[in-house]
Amino acid sequence: MKITSLKKKLLLILLPFFTLSFLALSGIGYYLSEQALSHSVNETAEAISSDYAQRVGGYIYSAKTQLQSFASIRRIYNPADEKSLLEAMNDCQNHLDFLENITYVYLSGSGLRPDGSRVALGDRDYFKKAVQTQKPAVSDIIVSRTTGKAGVNVAVPVFFEGKLTGVLTGAVSMEKLLEVIKDAKFQNTGYAMVLDSSGSIIIHPRNPELIGKLSFGDKTINPELNLKATQLDERLVNLFKDAAASGKPLHGKYSFEDDAKIGTITPIDLIGGQRWFMMVTAPEAEAEQQVNSLARALLIASLICFILAIIFVPIVSGHIAAPIAALRDECLVLAGGDLRAKTSDITSHDEVGQLQTGFANMRSSLSAMVIKMAGASNQVTDNSISLSDAAEQIGNTAGQVAAAIGQIAEGATHQAQQITQVKEKMISNSDQINAGLAEAGVTLESASRTSTVAAEGVRSLNGAIEQLGTVRNTVHFATESIQNLGRRSEEIGSIVGIITGIAGQTNLLALNAAIEAARAGEQGRGFAVVAEEVRKLAEESAQAAQQIGNLIRDIQAETSVTVRTMESNLEQVDLQVNNIEVSGQAMNEVIGEIAQSEKSVGKLKNRLQVLADDIAVIQEALVDVASIVEETAASSQEVAAAAEEQSASTEEMAALSKLVAGIADELQALVSQFQV
Template structure:
């Protein structure tokens, strides 16, 4: 679809939308508004008649009129009331009996419960029942009833209200068939207005789109087509005398053409530079290929020398590892000797400690034996003293025995009076004999103890001499052990120094082995790298040949680009 048609359609669409809104929203709302006005009208009219009935009811309540008079006057007044074009009232009671009808007095007094309209609806019964049920609000209902001097029924809108004191239903109705006529007139007006608006919009949109949009765009398209068909004529310029988006579009296209002209000039210059650079690159690539070939030959010789170096380093590694193993064995032996020397020194120290303890024990024994000899000698002296005491006790016991004997003799002489004393004297004599016997036994034991004490003193003297001799021997052994400990300490120190030196030698040999291995690894890496470099140089030589070929192709393409650029006119 062309742009002009799209713009026309864009202008007509709002009119179509407004028409649809009118048909589907505005017209139904207008119809509802008319019906609402009708409802207000008939309710207001019924309220007027209702107020008259209420007024006469109040007169009957005050006694100014009787109920019959008040009702009769109320009927008469409402029967004469009119509104609009033929609007009138009628009154029924709650038993469906008509009490007043303004235009048809013949039906007064008849029961209208069974009265139906043309759609078979009991419209009177509906009015009365609805008013009774909605006492304060009243009741609306539609029904069909012929107009005056017509036989066909027309639709009518009615309203009824219940006057409860008298049981009356005051009603009225207006024809609503004119609502459709009013709505139809509005529909016709809307159609005419929208059709006119649509035609005006179509004509204006067509003129405006052609003048302000389509023709400038066709101008742009024509200029661009000429540029494309001319094979690259970029010297043309698009002119649109406007400040709107189309004018901006022309300005942007002109800027684009200007940028393209500058770009073509730059490409032309660059292609010439590329062609010259390609020729230089070809020459340089050929020289680089020759140099790379020479480097590859040299690297090959270096790789052969590196292989020989790797073999020599491998042999050196084997020899150094053997030397390191020997040093490790010597270090292990030195460590073992050092350990034995330290164990010997420890044993000698323990022996020295034992001799010192023995010497201390011998001194203690000597002191103990000397003390024991003195004690035994004192014991002998005490035994002699005890012997003397025992002799004294034995003498006393003998004297006591004599005294007891004399006392017994004297008691016998005394007769009966001395019998008790004789008994005591006898007992004393027995005790004296026992004491004398015990003293003899003690004297015997003391003699034996003195003999044993003398023997002990002699033995103690001999033991003291032996202890002194043993102490002298132990002292000599202690001096010898101290000299041994000193010598073993010197030996152990020398062994430790030797072991430390061997350990340093072993560590140095390990470092030598590690260094030689590093040399071996580096030599192998160097050999591998030389081989890699050799392969890389060969690949580089091949790449340089490819670069030379590519540069020649680049020169050819640059010449073709120059030929293409020359087609453009800038």
């Protein structure tokens, strides 16, 4: 079915668009809100689970700390006798905050209680672990032999002077741990429970009958519980196993007793490597209550928006289509030839109003154009008649113009010949000037190269002078250094003389010592040996000093010869510097003369260049004049031919003017069909 109404088209476009938009926005809003709320619920559960996990772990840690404080009492770690140990334990028993009782266990496994009774604890795992590791340990869930209550024992080693002397244990009741978590609340009816390392429930505030009988680590349910199901939801078992393997808080969904639930399991790391788990759970319906409320609100909002769209879209479509339909009617009137101005009902300033204004302007423009065409057609008729008369007069005048133009063409041809002769003379003069200009250029280039070479020679002489100056300074410095070396050699000679004198005196002293040692007989034999060694050293020192003196005299002789040679070289360097400076002055004078010649040749070249440029300008002017004259002659001939053609054209113009008059009559008839 073909739709011809703009209003219906707008309805078919806008209604599905708004409907799909509302549905998409509602779906996206529901999805994002559901994700955000689920994330918020999981974070809340994880926060509650972590908080109470820390509380339980902190309670056990506080019990361990209290036991360690008791173990640091001297009467416990180093009792004088068993009586003093019992007195200390009774004092501690009266100040228990986190423990039910305490027991001191000897390394033999025999336990001593504050009341003096004894108990065999050597077979308990927590005692063995505390002894082996010499670190605090926590037991599994056990039932107290004295109170019959379930709990855990915390054991801390007791040391005296770095040696293990016993183990102090204390019982933590599950009832007190229950008091820690019983106030935990998640959603409306949610609660918290504690699991041991195997997944068995050890603390449950709502169903104490499940304690020790239901394990989330095993899918099979204990038949004694009489539950509806015989197996746990596999999702719950996997959630516990994943949390135990990762050691991190995990959350998930599961079913228990046909009730959909959500839960978060958080590890509780206890002392001695023991690990429990805190689980916070609540019905899934309570967690999704806000999501369901949001879904209902979004659905109601979408329905309201859809109803409003059904109401307002037709109104808006009619408001948009009405002025367009009015414009359509005006177009049909305009197509019929009615160009008279009409009053419009459209008052908007949007695109439709702008279209109406443009349409009105177009109608006014067409009306004015038709009026002008009517006037113009009348003028064309009148002008065509006048044009026919003027064409006959132009034909007569064209013959006279052709004759005059012929005479002008002959004179222009004669002028062109004379200009050609002048141009040939100017070309000959230009060749002579260009030859002189080339010779001047060669001379200028030669002078420039000579000046450059001379300048380079001057720079080379200056460089040689600077290098010879450096050589002179170096030779002067070397001469002074060698003279200083000579003076140092004389000082060393003096020192060597002193050493020689000391060696001689030492030799005499050694001889005197040897004589005195010989007089002393057997008692002076050792001193005689030392004196002999000193004498040998003195002789060796005298010989070495003599060799050093000989070497110093040789150095002084060579130094004197070197100094004289360096002074002679210094005089030769000064003489070469003077000669090079004289050569440099002569080269500077040569450069000045060459520069003067270069300036003179440059001026001559510039004057010849100016003359050559002027001749070139004259040649170009002659070429232009010759071209103009030739063009004038050719144009004159063309004008003459054109005058003849014009004469023929005037006849054709007269015929065309009659044809234009007929066309103007037809145009007048067409314009009369419009109403303006």
